[in-house]
Amino acid sequence: MKMKISIVTKSILVLSIAAGLAACNQNKGGEKAVATVAASSAKPEIVFINQDSIIAKYEYIKDMNKRLEAKGKSAQNDVNSRQQAIQREVAEYQKNAGNLSADQRATTEQRLQRKGQEFQQYQQNAGAQLQNEQFTEQSKLYDKLVEFTKAYAKEKGYKMVLTFQKGNTNMLYGDPNLDVTADVIKRLNDDYAKEKK
Secondary structure: OOOOOOHHHHHHHHHHHHHHHHHHHOOOHHHHHHHHHHHHHOOOOEEEEEHHHHHHHOHHHHHHHHHHHHHHHHHHHHHHHHHHHHHHHHHHHHHHHHHOOHHHHHHHHHHHHHHHHHHHHHHHHHHHHHHHHHHHHHHHHHHHHHHHHHHHHHHHOOOEEEEEOOOOOOOOOOOHHHEOHHHHHHHHHHHHHHHHO
């Protein structure tokens, strides 16, 4: 059920806002200056972090990506070498098939088919294991960032820490004074450098 605001209610809202603005404008210069100083010296309760910068500059993420890339290459190399071994066996069989008896051909074909199926299963398992490792690493990263952000917000007196990411339509603009990305990256990297020692 949609609520409709009547013309009278809209008029009252507009008049209330206008009256409030007029009252603010009639303040004496001294009161205005005090209000401005108080507003500018007040700590923000909500700040944001640029997620793209964290991804690009946080050393833990760089190291995590290197680890995952190395594991991926290793798994791919292992899969490729197994595939090449099977292909060599198939080529050898095809080359010598004419010299084999019907029973030998049938036995060899069954063995090669079984090896092919085992290879496909191995390939799928290797892919699943790599995905699990990626998920585990990303979960650790998430937990690490959440834990850090909670402590950081408590220390600084922030009530909310948002993330900003290019292309994310949830936050199209944030006042640069509320951007704590540089401080967060520095402290994350300092903490990670201590962990690595």
